[in-house]
Amino acid sequence: MSELISPKPGVDRIELYVGGESKIDGRDDVLKLSSNENPLGFPDAAGAALADAATQLHRYPSSDHAGLRHAIAETHGLDPDRIICGAGSDEIIAFLCNAYGGEGTEVIHSAHGFAMHRISALAAGSDPVEVAERERVVDVDGILNAVTEKTRLVFIANPANPTGTMLGGNEVARLAAGLPQDVILVLDGAYVEYVEGHDGGVALIEAHPNVVMTRTFSKIYGLGGLRIGWGYGAKEIIDNLNRVRGPFNLSELQLAAAETAVRDTGWVARCRAENTRERARLAEALARLGVACDRSEANFLLARFASEEEAHACEAHFQSFGILVRKVGSYGLPNGLRITVGTAADNDRVIAALTDFRETQ
Numbered sequence: 001m002s003e004l005i006s007p008k009p010g011v012d013r014i015e016l017y018v019g020g021e022s023k024i025d026g027r028d029d030v031l032k033l034s035s036n037e038n039p040l041g042f043p044d045a046a047g048a049a050l051a052d053a054a055t056q057l058h059r060y061p062s063s064d065h066a067g068l069r070h071a072i073a074e075t076h077g078l079d080p081d082r083i084i085c086g087a088g089s090d091e092i093i094a095f096l097c098n099a100y101g102g103e104g105t106e107v108i109h110s111a112h113g114f115a116m117h118r119i120s121a122l123a124a125g126s127d128p129v130e131v132a133e134r135e136r137v138v139d140v141d142g143i144l145n146a147v148t149e150k151t152r153l154v155f156i157a158n159p160a161n162p163t164g165t166m167l168g169g170n171e172v173a174r175l176a177a178g179l180p181q182d183v184i185l186v187l188d189g190a191y192v193e194y195v196e197g198h199d200g201g202v203a204l205i206e207a208h209p210n211v212v213m214t215r216t217f218s219k220i221y222g223l224g225g226l227r228i229g230w231g232y233g234a235k236e237i238i239d240n241l242n243r244v245r246g247p248f249n250l251s252e253l254q255l256a257a258a259e260t261a262v263r264d265t266g267w268v269a270r271c272r273a274e275n276t277r278e279r280a281r282l283a284e285a286l287a288r289l290g291v292a293c294d295r296s297e298a299n300f301l302l303a304r305f306a307s308e309e310e311a312h313a314c315e316a317h318f319q320s321f322g323i324l325v326r327k328v329g330s331y332g333l334p335n336g337l338r339i340t341v342g343t344a345a346d347n348d349r350v351i352a353a354l355t356d357f358r359e360t361q
């Protein structure tokens with residue numbers, strides 16, 4: 001390849017995103033707990049709506065997503081004109097970086113934060129600035145101290161992935177209040193629905209025109225394979241994100257399924273209750289087996305081992321039981337394994353494998 005052809009600065013610094021593993025050679029009983037997917041699947045009605053929409057594949061989809069935006073707005077009590085929909089919340093993160101980042105700007109992310117915050121910043125030409133955490137919790141003072149006149153965006157996930165930890169409302173409010181008004185605070189709310197009574201920070205967004213949230217259908221709604229997410233914030237910001245959005249970024253299949261899913265509040269309540277119960281049972285088993293673990297508010301636990309070697313040995317042991325979990329060395333947590341909370345039967349399998357690991361060590 002000619003040396004004259006090179007990408008814009010930053011692109012070559014992007015480490016390719018590696019998703020959770022999904023296969024083990026020679027096994028057909030694989031339990032995939034590596035991508036924080038919903039073990040209960042997705043609402044049946046969402047699948048039916050998708051099949052219905054599939055009769056109209058010759059038509060271009062809606063470009064303003066009015067149906068889905070109104071369904072989201074009605075369900076969550078929001079202004080439909082301040083909602084933007086994308087191909088997963090990943091695309092909303094990219095819109096934010098493309099519209100507000102760029103060469104000469106800085107984007108702050110947390111040390112153990114979600115990989116796409118950094119990747120999207122680099123893709124937009126911004127310099128990502130990593131801020132250390134305090135015992136795997138986002139450090140508000142650290143972030144405020146890292147702000148310079150070049151800072152345009154600050155990303156935090158709350159609850160966070162892969163730690164599962166969460167900042168309290170007062171801490172998030174302190175962060176929002178402490179940032180310059182020309183810096184956008186992005187609250188990545190991929191796991192908000194797993195926290196009883198949490199709305200992702202709507203009151204903060206109403207109080208601060210520089211705070212936005214991103215949400216997804218990939219986690220509690222069980223539609224990760226379909227790629228649908230959304231964002232909410234001040235009208236001016238959402239208008240600018242729409243300027244960098246492709247007009248047909250979502251298919252009618254995605255829109256129909258998401259519109260049906262978001263109205264299914266019973267689904268969310270049921271999945272949250274099951275997750276809360278099973279997460280507690282799994283956390284208890286980890287504690288009993290002497291595996292360290294922070295309190296998680298999401299649909300996964302971050303198990304911490306004494307060393308990287310022990311974490312890798314445990315991961316291999318899980319695989320010998322047909323179970324896939326997530327190594328998180330690339331998140332600066334080499335001793336950790338992230339385990340998605342499954343069904344009761346799934347978690348029985350995890351606990352049996354971990355017990356066996358402890359006994360055979």
Ligand SMILES: *Cc1c(COP(=O)(O)O)cnc(C)c1O
Nearest residue numbers: 088089090114157161190216218
């Ligand atoms: C899973 C996840 C997302 C969701 O990404 P989608 O593109 O909506 O599938 C976003 N942020 C965090 C922190 C996540 O863990």
